[in-house]
Amino acid sequence: MSVLSMSIIAIHFVLLLVLCLFGLHRLSMVFRWFRYRKHLPKQPKSFEQLPRVTVQIPLYNERMVAQRIVDSIVKLEYPHDRLQIQIVDDSNDDTCELIAERVKFYQQQGIDIEHVQRANRQGFKAGALKDAMSTATGEFIAIFDADFIPHPNTLLDSIHYFTQKDVAMVQLRWEHLNRRSSLLTKTQAIMLDAHFSIEQQVRSASDKLFNFNGTAGIWRTSAIIDAGHWSADTLTEDLDLSYRAQLKGWKMIYLNHIPCPGELPADMNAFKTQQYRWAKGGVQVMLKMLPTVWRAKIPFTKKLESTFHLSNNLAYFVMLIDTLFFLVPSLLLRDKYDFLNIWWVDIPLLILSSGGHLVYLYWGQIALKRNKSRALVKVPNLVMLGIQLAINNSKAGLEALMGRESEFVRTPKTGELQENVKPEKVISMVPESIKRYRAVAPKGAIFEFVIAGIYAVVLMWAINHQHWFMLPFLLLLTVGFVTAALHSFYHHYQLSK
Structure with a gap:
């Protein structure tokens, strides 16, 4: 195996390890919460x-x-x-x-x-x-x-x-x-x-x-x-x-x-x-x-x-770099050099990197004594929402690293208080001049399709090599990025009318 090939695989695992560390940190927050869950600041005079x-x-x-x-x-x-x-x-x-x-x-x-x-x-x-x-x-x-x-x-x-x-x-x-x-x-x-x-x-x-x-x-x-x-x-x-x-x-x-x-x-x-x-x-x-x-x-x-x-906030950016530049080449190199049986390394890293975040989010509901079953049902929604933020937050991190400045853009609010009232309905009840309060759809739909395509390739690769245990994870990522891209295109269309 050449130095370049070894470097590509090594960088892929280093990036996975970084993501794993972020996940482990979230998991450590949950363990530390058990120690401090009853802590109240000292009663003041x-x-x-x-x-x-x-x-x-x-x-x-x-x-x-x-x-x-x-x-x-x-x-x-x-x-x-x-x-x-x-x-x-x-x-x-x-x-x-x-x-x-x-x-x-x-x-x-x-x-x-x-x-x-x-x-x-x-x-x-x-x-x-x-x-x-x-x-x-x-x-x-x-x-x-x-x-x-x-x-x-x-x-x-x-x-x-x-x-x-x-x-x-x-x-x-x-x-x-x-x-x-x-x-x-x-x-x-x-x-x-x-x-x-x-x-x-x-x-x-x-x-x-x-x-x-x-x-x-x-x-x-x-x-x-x-x-x-x-x-x-x-x-x-x-x-x-x-x-x-x-x-x-x-x-x-x-x-x-x-x-x-x-x-x-x-x-x-x-x-x-x-x-x-x-x-x-x-x-x-x-x-x-x-x-x-x-x-x-x-x-x-x-x-x-x-x-x-x-x-x-760099976690999304790290994931994106790995996906765009190292994931597919590392898989092809494994295939070429018959170096496939190292999923025992990949899987724990993937589970820790994503699972740590999900446990942390779920435990936040337990900490506030909210309904546990409702929180568990929302886990897939949390995953999908995280996928929909991937390009958006990666771009934000990259711009910050490059020193590119941007305007402080406020977050539009509708003033809604009641349940089950869609924001579009709230907006429709105000004058046309106020409809500019709707947020501009962030750019990135094309990149979301590109990422979806990459994960689709990996999905086909996994099927071809009969790595069935990877299919649910890869299918979720592929569907998630396609959904995110379609959602972005839809809102660009809505705002252009």
Whole structure:
């Protein structure tokens, strides 16, 4: 066997091993959850006098949810003389008029609420939050995106954790207003449930570095400033600031027992837009902060956990590289050199790489005491959704690695609350001018067909060599990528009409 042939097979297995490590890390989260599942942050002392809090609501062209968030946020149970509300509005459509009308209405009732606007969107969400802080009067800043509806007692339940002087931020657990609206929202909810109930819980309880999720959290104003303030050089300003603050010595707390409901993206294009931003921003923060993490005087276990945390968005990219360049050549070389009987290596790696993620997602439902059988039934949907994100998130990771910048694209929301209401129906009930709120279908349908073709070739190869145990896995991948491609083409067609 030539050096080139050996190199191709070796690289294939190295890439599989990398994917296996990501899967094992997810599995380790589940095992660590058993240790920390009952952990609650130390019961805080109470402030003798409640501190002044500024609530910031950043939004951009959120007509569908603008009035709802303003009407909800004024219901927060907190002394009015200790509360300031800022609607941080970068909109350039009639959202501005809606906000202005509601703000004026509540100002006339004596509520300290202001409509903060800028002449441009410089810095996007990070820039808006930073600019608004120049007029913020709160010792603490609570941030809620426009599609969230915090419970009235949210501030009173969480503010006292800041009696600990070294706490920079407390993060609340997301709940989902439209969880049962569709199969897509149900599947998304399972993914996010695992992130919060397992990932955030374990990292916070074990004193590892974790992140503010961009909304449903409260920051100490001085910690934001001390950490270098909001920065717009990545698409995930929340993750970036979280790491900078913790590396400066600040602590953060995750409150799994305090939920804050928000709205999930109601259609696939909006969901892909959100995932693209999170994936690209995550890799950008990895490139920016990981060298600093490894230079920092923190325990090795923290550095290792942070490495997995910041690099996990590259898993799709690694899978794509292996599929495009090494999978088929490695199979042909095995065939040529009669080197076929090494599936005992492939299979464990494949099971660990994918199975670890599925166990992690399923266990997130157990952690929140949700219905186990319903969660088990959703496992195929989780697999299919993961396949549909493959090209989208791979492209995001590649662009970040190449240093290619892009605009912060908001995730369109419909304002739906009731169950079984399709997003298309919600959109159809609003004026034609608002239909631009629909997300643009991400590009990648051609690549999805190409990937489907590659897996179809591998499927035929497996049938020819009678590797029957591989057929279900390969068939699922082939069908998944074909479905993803057809879905992309369909939405491009819908948006072109």
